Amino acid sequence: MSAVDPLLVASIIRDAAEAEILPRFKNLQALQIREKKPNQLVTEADIQAEKVLSRRLQEVLPGAIVGEEGIETHPELMSALERPGVVWVIDPVDGTANFAHGNPRFAVVVALVIDGVTRAGWIHDPVPNTTVIAELGQGAWRGGEKLHVSEEVSLLQMAGSVKKRGRVADQVLNVARRGSAAHDYLDLVTGTLHFAHFRKLMPWDHAAGVLIHAEAGGYGAMMDGSAYTPVLHAEGQLLLAPGESSWRQLAPLID
Template identity: 40%
Template sequence: MIEETETIDEFLARHSADVEEAVRKAAAAEILPRFRRLADHEIDQKSGPHDLVTDADRNAEQYLTEALGALLPGSVVVGEEAVHTNPVVYEAIQGDAPVWIVDPVDGTRQFVHGDPGFCTLVALAQGGDVLASWTYAPASDQLATAIRGQGAFLDGERLYSGAPEPVRDLQVATSHPDYTTDEQKRALLGLWTDGVAPRACGSAGLEYLAVARGELDATAFSWEAAWDHAAGLLLVEEAGGAHLTRTGEPFRIRGGNQLPFTAARDAATARRVAELLSAS
């Protein structure tokens, strides 16, 4: 629990491991027992057949909401499922209080289909700045963490994204066309050019982890939901990468971004992808 005079930096120094434990416990209690064992009544649609929610999503978010709120009194939790139920919850990101941004199962479609490509995302932000993040892939038991100014780590090993090899096409994970406007589709078409190899994205959190590890060169995403991006953007930054919107500005978790935007292994690649997205 945070002390009355403790800063957020001091809180993270004392409690980062406690957040990690809460994330692991939520997955162990609510997600992994349902992986490849989901009953039909545990799966629902939200906005359509590609937008799914399960009991694992709901229960893991509730677990994390209680655990993280207890660790940091006065903080607010903005979780994907809570916002779906009550969109007003999302407005807490605009406030001054510390905010836990939670996606209990990022890649729910993969989770439902028994694919291990899903993760749990937690970020701590304040005043629009992401201060710390946790990306946990339960199926492989891999945990990536980042604290602003202190680097990015995967299972305790420092991550360095590095620069792409100049002799090959840039590998870029992009938004699925079903989730883009006509204008965004035109912008994304800029990636279909010589020297770039775009592909459809999977779990956003795992795509960010791939960028931070230097396994993927860049992303090009067309939506703003902070629970999908906050944790991964800090992870990429702390690994040496960068993120830019079509207007050449860093992505803001508080919104108002010119979409699509990119996160990339290095600043030069981010600029190149942002320019391609702006070409239309």
């Protein structure tokens, strides 16, 4: 039995996007954007959406909150993922730089982690108003459509997302990175991308997406072959592919 109603959570995410994010899209004032770290922007939409989501999700199922913006000021909150119990992991605006520059490639991401295991994940794409949902063992869905990763194909037919082009770029059809891990995951489970490689493993970027990808039939692992868990905060590298065979072909090519 589900710990929460996934459609209720999806509606909460959609409401937060409609109230706090979309009205600010292409409408941000200079004072509503700042650089929290070099090359890392935060906007008023990030801050207000995280506040709304934190409150509403705790009403659905009480637990700790690990949100990207909250962690910025209270990094000790990250330790909740290392303890038993319920944790809501929130990225209020994944792809903030895209959002701030009027690029629609941004998303709202939520994961439900219980006792260190990601039990459910949501990626909401606010501009088209679509949400991908996965529950552990229940598949990945967008509305009534069950999602599947691409079939395994030859390297020369693969498209991927990587930060460093390196050797893999010479062996596959094309590679790119467009500023939103959430959209990379959406592209993986809708067949636009075959593989993706990530070096920064913050839980709000990957907990939901890794589950969604697995539930859509994909194969993902750390570069040493171990399983990803949301307790991994930044160390290591993650590779996702349509299946284990293609993962093993791609892994030696990643720089």
